[in-house]
Amino acid sequence: MEFTVRGTPVRITKGTVIIVLVCLAGITFGGYDYVQQSEAVDDAVPVEATIEGASVTQSESRGSLDYYVQIEFTYQFQGTQYTGDQLFPGSISQSYDTRSDAQSAIEPYEAGEMVTAYVDPADPSDGFLERQTITSPFEFIAIGGLGLLLTALNAIGARKPGTETGLRSEHEYTSTRYQTLFGVDRGTVHSLSIRLLKIALFVLPASVVSVAGILLFAGSGSGDQVNLQVELTDPAGVLLGMVFLAAITLVIAVLFYSVWSFTEYRRLRERIPEPRPPSPFTHPTRLVTICLGNYKLDAYGKRIQKTGVAFLVVLFFLGTLAQILIF
Missing domain, CATH: 1.20.58 (Methane Monooxygenase Hydroxylase; Chain G, domain 1)
Structure with missing residues (x-):
């Protein structure tokens, strides 16, 4: 319709x-x-409860591991025996980013311990502990x-923005804008961003896997949880430094590419004869359609798509950095 x-x-x-x-x-x-x-x-209302058992489980979601707690306790309310399995009220379970966080959540609840649980008198079968x-x-x-x-x-x-865009040839019109970026030739900025991106995408996962291997090897042979102290001069410390540098390099590379890609879009836009279509970056309906569209884009549409994706990646990195600084 x-x-x-x-x-x-x-x-x-x-x-x-x-x-x-x-x-x-x-x-x-x-x-x-x-x-x-x-x-x-x-x-x-509070009631006395007995912990029957508590453990941590893991689940893979969207390429990452989430940890959940499983807990079971028994309690009585108004003469009736109930069994509960909720740490918090509600039907949605709390997830944790690390196993240690999940372990900390159930640390006060060891099997056989007497604790305080809570029940809603209107629904006493759904007791919870926190x-x-x-x-x-x-x-x-x-x-x-x-x-x-x-x-x-x-x-x-528009249904298919970014297609069949009439662009004047480079012989008819050559943009003089954005010849340099950050005081450097724009072509050099583009080449540098691509090279840095390739280096970071190779070094970052390789370093992370190497650190994980070293830590697993150092912690093997013991069934108990061990706390490893890593110094900068240790192999793991050097690799962690490489992870940090690779992550910073990745952010810089994507930022450079985003700036170059946006200016390239602006240069292409100047080659569109009047009247020009509205800019997708001021009309999010067109931007979303181009970025999500599965139809064939022209050079102008592909540049918009790549620029939009690059901006999203930058926003993701900024959001991740803000979350790290807050917590």
């Missing part, structure tokens, strides 16, 4: 409807679970909201 709103084309397909419904379901589920958590915490809410439901809300936003932006605007 296609229609226009104030001259702006909008196209809705079966896939669009399905994605929107899934995103709304995720947002609704996350919001509902957080409300349920809050009500359970507010209405909770009287506090967790932020996991907001992940469903954030993912659903992002998916809803991207789907809406993809449905609004």
Whole structure:
């Protein structure tokens, strides 16, 4: 189905409807679970509980390992025996980035220990041990909201921007803008960014694997958890330094490439005869369609796509750095 709103084309397909419904379901589920958590915490009453067992499990998701706690305890409420398995209230389990974080969460709960649990008198079968809410439901809300936003932006605007763009030949028009970047010839900046990117993408995973191998070898032979102190002069310390330098090199390479790619887009845009189409970087509907589109792009569209992806990578690195500095 296609229609226009104030001259702006909008196209809705079966896939669009399905994605929107899934995103709304995720947002609704996350919001509902957080409300349920809050009500359970507010209405909770303490009861005595006995820990039957506690352990840590791991699960691979999106290429990374997440750790979860499994805990079981028994308690009585108003003369009835119940068995609980929730550390926090709600139906969404709390995930941890490292095994040590998960271990710390269940450290106070050893098998056979008497502890305080909490129950909602309206639903005493769902007892929990920590009287506090967790932020996991907001992940469903954030993912659903992002998916809803991207789907809406993809449905609004031109269907296939970045195709059949009329570009004047370089013989007719040669841009004089951005001849240099950072005081250096733009071609040199591009070549340098690509070389740095290749070096970082080779050194970074190789160093990480080497550090992991050294630490596993040093910790092998003991069934107990060991704490290894790494100094800069040790092989592992040198490799960790290489990991850090490779990560910084990767950020610099992507930043240089992003700047070069955006200026290349601007130079291509100057070759489009008037009237020029709206800039995708000021019209996110066109930018999302180009970046997510599976149709054939021309030189102008491909440059927009590469520039948009480069910007997303830069934002990812900045977000990761901000998270490290905060925590």
